[in-house]
Amino acid sequence: MTPKSLFEKVWDAHAVRTLANGQTQLLIGTHLIHEVTSPQAFGMLRDLGLKVLMPHRTFATVDHIVPTNELVEPYKDPLAQAMMDELRKNCAQFGVTFFDRASGKQGIVHIVGPEQGITQPGTTIACGDSHTSTHGAFGAIAFGIGTSQVRDVLATQTMALGALKVRRIEVNGKLRAGVYAKDVILHIIRLLGVNGGTGFAYEYAGSVFDGFSMEERMTVCNMSIEGGARAGYVNPDETTFSYLKGRPYSPKGAQWEAEVANWKSFASDPGCRYDDVVKIDAADIAPTVTWGINPGQGVAITENIPDPAKATSDDERAGIIEALAYMKLPAGAPIKGTKINVAFLGSCTNGRLSDFQEVAKYIKGRKVAPGVRAIAVPGSQIVALQCEKLGLDKILAEAGFEWRAAGCSMCLAMNPDKLIGDELCASSSNRNFKGRQGSITGRTVLMSPVMVAAAAVTGAVADAREVFAVNSN
Amino acid sequence: MALAKITSVSGRGVYVPGNDIDTDRIIPARFMKCVVFDGLGEFLFYDVRHTPEGVPTGHPLDKPEHKGARILFSGANFGCGSSREHAPQAIHKAGFRAVVAENFAEIFFGNSTTLGIPCVNATREDIAKVAAAIERNPAIEVTVDVAALEVRFGAEKIQITQRQSARDALVNGRWDAIGELIDGLPAVKTTAAKLPYLAA
Numbered sequence: 243m244t245p246k247s248l249f250e251k252v253w254d255a256h257a258v259r260t261l262a263n264g265q266t267q268l269l270i271g272t273h274l275i276h277e278v279t280s281p282q283a284f285g286m287l288r289d290l291g292l293k294v295l296m297p298h299r300t301f302a303t304v305d306h307i308v309p310t311n312e313l314v315e316p317y318k319d320p321l322a323q324a325m326m327d328e329l330r331k332n333c334a335q336f337g338v339t340f341f342d343r344a345s346g347k348q349g350i351v352h353i354v355g356p357e358q359g360i361t362q363p364g365t366t367i368a369c370g371d372s373h374t375s376t377h378g379a380f381g382a383i384a385f386g387i388g389t390s391q392v393r394d395v396l397a398t399q400t401m402a403l404g405a406l407k408v409r410r411i412e413v414n415g416k417l418r419a420g421v422y423a424k425d426v427i428l429h430i431i432r433l434l435g436v437n438g439g440t441g442f443a444y445e446y447a448g449s450v451f452d453g454f455s456m457e458e459r460m461t462v463c464n465m466s467i468e469g470g471a472r473a474g475y476v477n478p479d480e481t482t483f484s485y486l487k488g489r490p491y492s493p494k495g496a497q498w499e500a501e502v503a504n505w506k507s508f509a510s511d512p513g514c515r516y517d518d519v520v521k522i523d524a525a526d527i528a529p530t531v532t533w534g535i536n537p538g539q540g541v542a543i544t545e546n547i548p549d550p551a552k553a554t555s556d557d558e559r560a561g562i563i564e565a566l567a568y569m570k571l572p573a574g575a576p577i578k579g580t581k582i583n584v585a586f587l588g589s590c591t592n593g594r595l596s597d598f599q600e601v602a603k604y605i606k607g608r609k610v611a612p613g614v615r616a617i618a619v620p621g622s623q624i625v626a627l628q629c630e631k632l633g634l635d636k637i638l639a640e641a642g643f644e645w646r647a648a649g650c651s652m653c654l655a656m657n658p659d660k661l662i663g664d665e666l667c668a669s670s671s672n673r674n675f676k677g678r679q680g681s682i683t684g685r686t687v688l689m690s691p692v693m694v695a696a697a698a699v700t701g702a703v704a705d706a707r708e709v710f711a712v713n714s715n
Numbered sequence: 716m717a718l719a720k721i722t723s724v725s726g727r728g729v730y731v732p733g734n735d736i737d738t739d740r741i742i743p744a745r746f747m748k749c750v751v752f753d754g755l756g757e758f759l760f761y762d763v764r765h766t767p768e769g770v771p772t773g774h775p776l777d778k779p780e781h782k783g784a785r786i787l788f789s790g791a792n793f794g795c796g797s798s799r800e801h802a803p804q805a806i807h808k809a810g811f812r813a814v815v816a817e818n819f820a821e822i823f824f825g826n827s828t829t830l831g832i833p834c835v836n837a838t839r840e841d842i843a844k845v846a847a848a849i850e851r852n853p854a855i856e857v858t859v860d861v862a863a864l865e866v867r868f869g870a871e872k873i874q875i876t877q878r879q880s881a882r883d884a885l886v887n888g889r890w891d892a893i894g895e896l897i898d899g900l901p902a903v904k905t906t907a908a909k910l911p912y913l914a915a
Binding site for chain 2: 285
């Protein structure tokens with residue numbers, strides 16, 4: 243048999259038929275929904291008189307709009323409450339499982355799926371959110387979709403899609419001390435560009451990914467979309483299976499062994515064809531931070547902010563000028579030392595237990611610099627509980643981070659957590675777009691959680707390796 | 716459900732320069748606190764069109780000569796970032812019926828096509844030509860001809876490209892796939908039966 247990539251195998255197993263325009267009607271095995279992009283889709287279902295085809299394969303939670311410092315409904319923001327009410331009503335009416343705040347399982351949709359064991363290898367997943375690529379960490383093919391497609395998946399458990407090309411991105415060797423999964427993906431996006439992945443699914447591989455935990459793989463897959471790739475995945479292996487074992491929706495008993503064998507069969511075959519292969523030496527990756535207004539505008543912490551005078555193309559020059567004007571940063575100066583006003587720990591990129599563990603390890607006994615507003619937002623209620631059992635919340639609180647309730651929070655600021663004016667935020671989130679964090683002049687510098695901690699305690703963008711004497715991960 | 720065959724779009728054009736215009740910029744997240752899409756049109760590019768104090772910045776969309784424009788021209792990687800369909804919905808509700816750019820981010824492209832908004836690609840030089848013509852005469856009639864793969868303006872024209880599946884869907888009136896997907900439900904059941912994880 244011709245060797246195949248995981249993408250091809252999953253695609254083939256879920257391809258229902260070819261549509262008139264040449265696209266594939268693709269079966270979506272798991273549909274995750276949330277309050278922002280689903281209400282209109284349910285409205286369309288009602289208008290068309292349709293029902294949810296597979297309510298047992300549809301899972302909802304609430305994440306974008308939930309206030310992280312307000313637990314009791316009705317919320318102060320009536321629009322947020324209206325979205326909450328709408329999702330609750332829709333789930334009840336259409337028979338969809340809703341991980342509501344009262345369930346103790348609520349959280350960012352891309353954190354809830356994996357921790358419940360809903361996200362599994364060899365499956366297709368869709369969600370009305372571009373960071374759905376996160377689930378690819380398990381060897382699933384996971385797509386961010388728009389609301390009309392949410393409607394399509396609700397009504398038919400399928401959507402129309404053209405096949406993607408596959409680019410294998412191998413990172414081999416050993417990451418240097420103080421270099422994290424976040425740095426790996428920021429480095430990849432810087433290298434390949436914010437639209438370098440258009441038309442592709444990214445297959446992440448190599449010794450670095452083999453050695454990564456599931457949480458690290460999720461951090462990388464999460465930001466595939468920031469590189470323009472529609473999906474990103476890692477082939478399933480023992481790390482994947484041991485993560486999934488015993489989770490609420492994972493197979494049980496005799497089914498477990500059968501399912502693991504099935505999952506293994508989806509991994510890319512040796513010698514399969516890739517449309518492109520990129521190889522990266524792990525030693526070339528440094529702690530990386532952004533200086534501009536898209537996630538591809540990054541530099542190593544030891545580098546300087548780019549100078550438009552040294553740009554190699556007109557496009558690059560215009561991009562630098564626009565970004566620096568917005569960011570109010572001086573061309574050619576070191577990025578290190580850039581004053582910050584806010585530190586944000588959290589998001590679907592870096593809001594998991596290991597992120598807070600790593601920060602707590604270094605921030606214990608240190609204090610957030612005067613004048614810096616620092617918040618730590620666990621990605622789910624379960625992450626919050628895990629952290630609290632380990633006392634991480636107290637370590638963070640003693641350092642000066644406000645410990646909040648689970649949600650998307652200041653990643654996109656649809657809840658009350660927002661930058662004010664042109665505050666500059668050291669952020670463990672995924673997007674540094676203009677106005678992304680809730681103020682139209684607010685500024686975002688993306689980095690790993692430990693780098694956020696280093697920025698928080700020094701009051702400026704800093705090299706965590708110096709601030710904390712990081713010597714190993 | 717019979718859908719219109721979208722073979723061409725005509726009207727006035729407006730040029731919004733810039734590369735990597737993300738969907739947060741097209742429709743800022745705070746305007747997504749809604750359970751229907753109605754009313755999004757007025758918030759299109761809101762934070763670029765207004766200062767933090769709410770004063771209009773003189774954005775191309777707000778220039779009187781561009782009021783009522785139906786065709787939006789822009790740069791590379793248009794619509795990157797969030798998958799929010801609120802972005803093409805806002806574009807549509809603001810009256811636009813086609814977008815011409817160097818290229819598009821994928822999710823945005825798919826979302827727009829599903830709403831019957833042709834997104835077509837042209838070279839930077841050609842987009843600049845049309846932008847210059849609009850600058851000279853904002854009332855110039857622009858036609859995005861999806862079937863003939865060209866944009867005509869005045870006596871001039873430029874070539875455009877579009878992904879074949881999208882072009883086929885638009886010109887044949889099957890850009891919203893829901894009808895076809897529903898027709899395929901018996902086949903869906905057959906495929907689903909082969910996948911144990913879908914068992915109820």
